[in-house]
Amino acid sequence: MSPIRSVTGMNDLLPPATTTWSSLERLAEDLAGRRGYWRIVTPIVESTELFARGVGAGTDVVEKEMYTFEDGGGHSLTLRPEATASVVRAYFEGGLHDGPQPVRLHYIGPMFRRDRPQAGRYRQFFQFGVEAIGESAPEVDVEVIELAYAWLRKAGAPGISLQVNSIGDEVCRPAYREVLRAHFRPHLDQMCADCRRRFEVNPLRLLDCKKPACAPFQAGAPAPVEHLCEPCRVHHEAVLAGLRALGLEFQQNPRLVRGLDYYTRTAFEIWSVDLEGAQNALGGGGRYDGLAKELGFADTPGMGFAMGIDRLYLALRRAGHSDLPPRPDVFVIPLAAGSAIAGQGIAARLREVELDTVLSTGARSLRSHMRAAERSGAPCVVILGEDEIAAGEATVKNMADGGQSRVRLDALVAAAQAIQGQADHVRQAQRGADVGAEELDPGTPRRKAG
Numbered sequence: 001m002s003p004i005r006s007v008t009g010m011n012d013l014l015p016p017a018t019t020t021w022s023s024l025e026r027l028a029e030d031l032a033g034r035r036g037y038w039r040i041v042t043p044i045v046e047s048t049e050l051f052a053r054g055v056g057a058g059t060d061v062v063e064k065e066m067y068t069f070e071d072g073g074g075h076s077l078t079l080r081p082e083a084t085a086s087v088v089r090a091y092f093e094g095g096l097h098d099g100p101q102p103v104r105l106h107y108i109g110p111m112f113r114r115d116r117p118q119a120g121r122y123r124q125f126f127q128f129g130v131e132a133i134g135e136s137a138p139e140v141d142v143e144v145i146e147l148a149y150a151w152l153r154k155a156g157a158p159g160i161s162l163q164v165n166s167i168g169d170e171v172c173r174p175a176y177r178e179v180l181r182a183h184f185r186p187h188l189d190q191m192c193a194d195c196r197r198r199f200e201v202n203p204l205r206l207l208d209c210k211k212p213a214c215a216p217f218q219a220g221a222p223a224p225v226e227h228l229c230e231p232c233r234v235h236h237e238a239v240l241a242g243l244r245a246l247g248l249e250f251q252q253n254p255r256l257v258r259g260l261d262y263y264t265r266t267a268f269e270i271w272s273v274d275l276e277g278a279q280n281a282l283g284g285g286g287r288y289d290g291l292a293k294e295l296g297f298a299d300t301p302g303m304g305f306a307m308g309i310d311r312l313y314l315a316l317r318r319a320g321h322s323d324l325p326p327r328p329d330v331f332v333i334p335l336a337a338g339s340a341i342a343g344q345g346i347a348a349r350l351r352e353v354e355l356d357t358v359l360s361t362g363a364r365s366l367r368s369h370m371r372a373a374e375r376s377g378a379p380c381v382v383i384l385g386e387d388e389i390a391a392g393e394a395t396v397k398n399m400a401d402g403g404q405s406r407v408r409l410d411a412l413v414a415a416a417q418a419i420q421g422q423a424d425h426v427r428q429a430q431r432g433a434d435v436g437a438e439e440l441d442p443g444t445p446r447r448k449a450g
C-alpha cells in the first residue's frame with residue numbers, strides 16, 4: 001500500500017516555520033486589538049449562496065475556484081474562499097448592527113481556493129483580515145490601511161509598496177463602465193479570452209489583466225479616478241490626505257481594481273517588490289458599501305482588508321529571515337530507576353517560574369538521554385541520577401560551556417534561571433542581525449526576573 005499524501009496545494013506547516021507563523025499571528029492580534037478590532041471566528045463552511053452573492057458571480061473565485069459540495073440535506077455548501085461575506089453575515093446575524101458603529105473586527109484563519117498551485121499560491125492559505133462595518137467616513141479607510149501597513153512593516157516585510165485607487169460607486173461607475181467599454185471595444189479581438197468575456201460583465205477587470213497581449217491596450221485606458229462623482233471624489237481626496245497626514249508613502253494606481261465585485265470607492269493593495277510577478281501582492285482590501293444589501297441585509301457600509309500570511313512568510317524567507325527553532329529552556333533527565341515522578345515534580349516547579357521544560361522519557365543510557373538533550377537545544381540540562389536522588393540534589397549542566405555542578409533541589413530553580421538568562425542574552429544578540437527580529441520574537445512571554 002502506498003502511503004497517504006496531503007492534498008495538492010494544501011501544505012502542512014511544520015516547526016520551525018510555525019514559530020515565525022505564530023509570531024506573525026500574535027503580531028496581527030496585538031496590533032488589531034490595540035486599535036479596537038476584536039477577534040471574530042466564523043465557520044469555515046458556509047452556504048454556497050453567500051459567496052455567489054457576496055464575492056460575485058463572474059469572478060474567478062466563484063466561477064472556477066470554490067470547493068463546493070452537497071451536504072446530506074441537498075444543501076450546497078462551500079469552503080470559504082475569503083471571509084468578508086461571512087463576517088458581514090455574522091455582524092447581522094449576531095446583532096452587532098444594533099450597537100455603536102462602526103463595529104471593528106479581525107480574523108485569522110484558512111481560506112480555500114482551487115487555483116493552480118505555485119510559489120505563493122496555494123489551495124489552502126491563511127489570511128489575517130479586518131472589517132470595520134457600519135461607517136462610511138473616509139477616516140475608517142485610512143485607519144484600516146494603516147493597520148495593514150503597520151502589520152507588514154512591523155513584521156519586517158521587505159520593500160513594501162502601498163497602492164491606492166478609487167473605483168467609484170453605483171452612482172458614477174455605470175457611466176465609467178461605458179467609457180471603458182468604448183476604449184476597449186476596438187481592441188477586443190486582440191485581447192485575451194478572459195478579457196473578452198469580462199468586457200460585458202465586469203469591464204473594470206480589463207484594467208488589471210496580467211496577460212502581455214492585453215498590456216498595450218491598458219496603457220491609455222481612462223482611469224476611474226477621472227470619472228468619480230463629487231461625493232466619491234471628496235471621499236477619495238480625504239483618504240489620500242489622511243494617509244499623507246500619517247506619513248504613509250503610497251502610489252496612486254489607476255489600474256488597481258481588485259477581483260471582487262462588491263468593492264466601492266477605496267481599493268488598495270500592498271505589494272512586496274521582492275516577490276515576483278502576479279504573486280507580489282501581500283494583501284489588499286477596500287470599501288464594500290454594496291455588500292450588505294447584496295446579501296439581503298440593510299444597506300450598510302464597510303471597509304476591510306485581507307493579508308496573506310503565507311505570502312508574508314515567503315517574502316520574509318526570501319529576504320533572509322530564518323525561523324527561530326522551538327527550544328525549551330530546560331531538559332530534565334530522570335536517569336535513576338523510579339525517578340520519573342520526581343522529574344515531573346521538578347519540571348512543574350520550573351514551569352511555574354516560566355522556564356519551558358521538557359522531560360526525557362524511557363529507560364535509556366545517560367548517553368542516549370544526553371543526545372536527546374542536545375537535539376532539544378535546551379541551554380540547561382538537569383540530571384536526576386541515583387546519587388543525586390539519594391542526596392536530595394540534582395546535577396545541573398550548562399550546555400553552552402559544558403560546565404556542571406550538583407545543587408540542592410531547593411536551589412535548582414535559581415541555578416536553571418541563571419543558565420537560561422545567559423542563553424537568552426546570547427540569543428537576543430544573535431537575533432539582532434535577523435530580519436524583523438525584534439518584532440517577530442514576542443515568543444512566549446519572557447520571564448520576569450527572580
Ligand code: AMP
Binds near residue numbers: 120124281282283310
Ligand atoms: P484576495 O482575497 O484575493 O484579495 O487576497 C488577499 C491576499 O490573500 C493576497 O494578496 C494574498 O496575499 C493572499 N492570497 C490570496 N489567494 C491566495 C492563494 N491562493 N495562496 C496564497 N495566498 C493567497
